[in-house]
Amino acid sequence: MSLIEGRSGQWEVVIGLEVHAQVVTESKLFSGASTAFGAEPNTQVSLVDAAMPGMLPVINARAVEQAVRTGLGLKAEINLRSVFDRKNYFYPDLPQGYQISQYLQPIVGKGEMVLDLPGGATRTVGITRLHLEQDAGKSIHDRDPHKTYVDLNRSGVALMEIVSEPDMRSAEEAAVYLAKLRSILRYLGTCDGNMEEGSLRCDANVSVRKPGGPLNTRCEIKNVNSIRFLRQAIDYEARRQIELIEDGGEVKQETRLFDSKKGETRSMRSKEFAHDYRYFPDPDLLPLELDPDWVVAIKASLPELPDEKKRRFQYEFGISAEAAEVLVAEREHAEYFEEAAKGHDAKAVANWVTGELFGALNRMGKGIADSPIKAASLGGLVDLISDGTISGRIAKDVFDAMLETGREASDIVAEKGLKQVTDTGAIEAVVDQVLAANPKQAEQLRSGDNKVIGWLVGQIMKASRGKANPKMVNDILAKKAGG
Amino acid sequence: MPVDRPTVARIAALARIKIADEELDRLAGELSKIIGWVEQLEEVNTEGVAPMASVAAMKLRRREDKVTDGGIPDKVLANAPESVDGFFVVPKVVE
């Protein structure tokens, strides 16, 4: 239970998230113009997107498929019959004067997502619905003090609006939800989840209440374009509402913008007339009817999703839940791990991947697809450690060399002569050498002082240039101590 | 239900059509008459009748996901009252 301490006691924050995910398709939802990011203004606009007189919408089959795929990935009901409605309002980047969306009969109904929270707890968050709708164009306000510039390239791109139940109870949970949803969408290939480019956007509905009390008025926070900002925005907003109520005020239902520079939310000063969207079924379209067999086929073609993969990794590879969690967050990472782990010490592979490899790739600014160390090669490195050919310490050096050169571990070890020394006699020789050179410590060892072992091991490793097998060094020292 | 003056003003604002003050009362009268006339539909028993989804008795056709359009900025901007650098230009919204 993560409650917030206020002046009058403890408060609970109630959060629901509305996520807009740009659907991965070549062309737009109702027109054949391209959806590619970053083109020159108004170059990816068809006459339909520009809402010229007499233009009509024709729906993109793949957008429909992607929405169904997403719904199935969220374990949601697929509505075989859904309706497109017009949401009417005026804005320069909304050329039709209405957005084609889905209001009362969306393509996907109720589903759920289970969140794994720190500490082993879980929270099941309900998905209320998912529907398809058109994205708007872009209004640019800062090119001219008195004018707004409008680019319709984005106008008409397919969006999936995914609405959660108000089941989250902390900013942390909201962050985990968003990260997981993003991961699932990327696994399914239905959205690339790129928040910087705006292909994944999140609005948060936040309210506060005394634990066990009725739901209070909520505010909608818009313009949150990273998971970090989502956390900040919710934390700020919850505090704001608590202070407001404790000061005797009332939370007004409104839309607020998150200011990432100040870390605050502020009210959007909107005009007097509230939005009356006058939804009605779009008469240029017919109800969308899906063939149940087609839906079943899509279900059968779904890739293994994060939760299932995580469970399987734990079972099949014996790795910990935490390690599995990290590995399945991105599908490509999971697939890399699986290839590297097959036939090798999976736990060790997991450690190398989540530790050294991810760290290195981050520093290099590379993605896993561009990793200089291929999955099979990493497996090779781990083998050399497992069979004692090299020590863990040397392995680090080999790893770095592999990063630099892209060569196989065994080649590097052979070339640099990094093989671990496991010849008892050779090691004993080095041990004797070090003991002889350090009589004081040798005496401490013989008198049963265990504290000096660590220092001696260090010296022996140095003398052997890291190649002595550390376990054997310890065993030999122990014998010498006892003797 | 008669359509009164404030309602006409509200509807006109929703529809973004400027109506001179002097015209509001007359319009309210006209609209009231028309709404009053269409209200006779209340007489019709429509229990259990689904609203007509479409006269066209067919399934919604879906098109293949291919880029077949766009790349015509000149055509798109040809009739624009104001355009600069390939953008449509409008007066600013006063926030």
Added chain:
Amino acid sequence: MSELTALGIAEARDLLASGKLSSRDLTAAHITAMEAARHLNAYVAETPERALADADASDKRRKSGAAGAMDGIPVGIKDLFCTEGVETTAGSRILKGFRPPYESTVTANLFKAGAVMLGKTNMDEFAMGSSNETSAFGPVENPWRRQGDNRPVVPGGSSGGSAAAVAARIAMGATASDTGGSIRQPAAFCGIVGLKPTYGRCSRYGMVAFASSLDQAGPMARSVRDAAIMLGAMAGFDLRDSTSAEVPVPDFEAAVGKDIKGLRIGIPKEYRVDAMPPEIEALWAKGRAWLEGRGAIPVEISLPHTKYALPTYYIVAPAEASSNLARYDGVRYGMRKDAAELEDMYEETRGAGFGPEVRRRILIGTYVLSAGYYDAYYLKAQRVRALIARDFDLAFEKVDAILAPTAPSDAFAIGDKSDDPIAMYLNDVFTVPASLAGLPGISVPAGLSAAGLPLGLQVIGKAFDEECVLRVGAVIEAEAKFRALS
């Protein structure tokens, strides 16, 4: 010259085919006639250079043996259809100067079939009207006049310009559109044939939208055969219109001249409205007798929800229009009234750009869709609409076609009804039901009123059964022996 403009499409086609006539001569005659008839204000834009170029191209095509169904035939195009590079206004100030960089499917089809464009015809603004008096470019005069009355008379609407042009022989045919009667009613007022096909028969791509679930393109011509020829050239499935029906286009012309022995003709009792002018009732009875005389079987039918069709239409159509016309905001095309602030720009532009009837309908439409009213008005109307459609379904189990009057009066004088919106709406009482049900309907000139003005009879058919509608319509035409204007 005047003989050439007296030709029908079918006749001209045969003369062109046999080489006895050139499209250039035919077109030139019509251009002269068009210029001489400017007082009618039937055309908002004349395109004589384009017409002659089209004609020459047609003559050339014909020489190489490749002539289309409408090749070389000069026609008027209702200004509702977007014509590439040619100003398209939909009768509104808000689109003055708009030059579409694209062609509507219907006109593209016609031009592919070889038709020659004489110009864009006048119409009620955004197709909203039954008299062509709401046009921003002035009313249209019906070439017919009341006996003993010098006042100009309306041609009907919204396709008033097309109807007047065809009746006055300054076009051999014209494209038109029908949402609640806008082809059939002006055809009746002007003594010509007007055909509204089944919803989905013609593509709506490139047609300035008024009410999406009702709008249909159709031909106006001086004979049923001509209308059939023209429909064949206009119709066809279009991938760019999601409401376009994927059905083959039959040989409509082949239906003309087929006999009607044994066909059951429905006579809907609810169309006998209060205060129905006796001459209209009499003409309807005459029509029934003609058909019976040719072997058809009249059957009294009931379309119980008829009286609710007009109020249903005047909820649904304005609702859809209020949304369809939101795009006229001064941002991307059309008129803009500049202002310092965006919202002012919207309001000034739309306030100045839309006429009073369009404004009225947008307000009604916005109202019936608004929060708190949607269920009571819009949803209710769509339910009643379903009942109206069901009335027809049930009736068509018993009959093959329905015979009814087209309009509840002959043409009235310009200015007579323009003050009373509801009085104007009542003009559509016989045409609106078939529109709501998406069914095909034709108006055929069948007689004259006491004032000497044309009266029409309407034949309504089953969905996609334009052939039956044409077949019955042709018989009425043959029996009526209506004398067109000379």
